Each structure stands twice: as structure tokens, then as C-alpha cells.
Amino acid sequence: MPRFVALLRAVNVGGAKVDMAVLRSGLSGLGLAHVQTYVQSGNVVFEAGGEDPRRHAAAIEGLVRRVFGLETKVLVLTAGQTAEIAAANPFLAAGADEGSLHVTFLFGPVSDDAFSALTLPARDGEEAAPAGRIVYLHLPFGYGRTKLSNAYFERALSTPATTRNWRTVTALAELSSRSS
Numbered sequence: 001m002p003r004f005v006a007l008l009r010a011v012n013v014g015g016a017k018v019d020m021a022v023l024r025s026g027l028s029g030l031g032l033a034h035v036q037t038y039v040q041s042g043n044v045v046f047e048a049g050g051e052d053p054r055r056h057a058a059a060i061e062g063l064v065r066r067v068f069g070l071e072t073k074v075l076v077l078t079a080g081q082t083a084e085i086a087a088a089n090p091f092l093a094a095g096a097d098e099g100s101l102h103v104t105f106l107f108g109p110v111s112d113d114a115f116s117a118l119t120l121p122a123r124d125g126e127e128a129a130p131a132g133r134i135v136y137l138h139l140p141f142g143y144g145r146t147k148l149s150n151a152y153f154e155r156a157l158s159t160p161a162t163t164r165n166w167r168t169v170t171a172l173a174e175l176s177s178r179s180s
Helices: 020-029 053-068 079-087 112-116 150-157 166-177
Strands: 003-008 033-038 043-047 074-078 101-106 127-131 134-138 161-165
Touching: 003 053, 003 079, 003 161, 003 166, 020 033, 020 043, 020 053, 033 166, 043 166, 053 074, 074 079, 079 166, 101 150, 101 166, 150 161, 161 166
Parallel strands: none
Antiparallel strands: 003 043, 003 074, 033 043, 101 134, 101 161, 127 134
């Protein structure tokens, strides 16, 4: 069965609490197999029949709404897409410290022109590199101190977004590449 990675937007931050054990159980109840969560911030690796990540995202959004009473967006990527994202970070290739790297995942398509038209509120040393529906970030002062946040990209590009640190991205790529 194909493997997937689900990224739940804005869970376990602020008031949006999702118990990972309950989430795993609920996802198994949907027919997803070998469900694993990674840390407490809404990262799930699973196997499922069917090749359509959007169908899996809609099912997970429905489950989170029913079980936790939360309206949250879910982005589902194939294991292959996750591996490609982990392998293509331009800042890593340029020698950046892994601790300063993040990836913002955009839920909707954004044209290169739209991204090029942005005036990024980056501090000296901060960088952003778009690659389709993701934005690689190099944030040497940390994510908590940058203005290149989800809120910025959501407003500027008119699409929901969720960001993961580099350790999480690589861990999800590794987990999703393992055979069950």
C-alpha cells in the first residue's frame, strides 16, 4: 500500500488540542494502516489504499472535526513527495545549519509571479526560496523571531500554510520511506 504524510495545520498550539493516541486510533478506524504520529504538532505517517492525497486529507479533516470539534486544514503528501522535499533544500546544499531551516507548506497553488511580487519582511540573513507549493526558509535567528511566518505567507499568498522545522521534515521523510 502507498505511504503518505499528513500535516495538520495549527494543532496543539494555542487552544487547538489533539491527543495523538486518540488521533491514531481514529485514523486506524478510517481504514488507514500502520498509523504513526511524530511529535505532538500534527504529523502523521500512514499507509492507505488509493493514490489521491486530497481524499485522505478530507477524511482526516472530517475525523478531526467529529472527534475533537476542530476545524483544521490537513495537507497530505505522498512518501515520494516528502522525500523530494527533504532532498531538495537549497539552503542545506549551500551549507546552512540544519537548525536554522524550516519548510512552509502551502495548501493552494501559488504562481512564481505571485511569489516574485512579494516584498519579504526578512531580516538580514533570512532567506526564503519557493519551490512549487512549498517555501524553504533559512532563519538563522529562529522561527520565533522571524516575520516569515505562516501568518505572513497566508496573508501574502491567500492560501493556508503550515510550517515544520527541518528535523521534522527529515524525520517524516525517513518514517514514510520505511516499509511496514
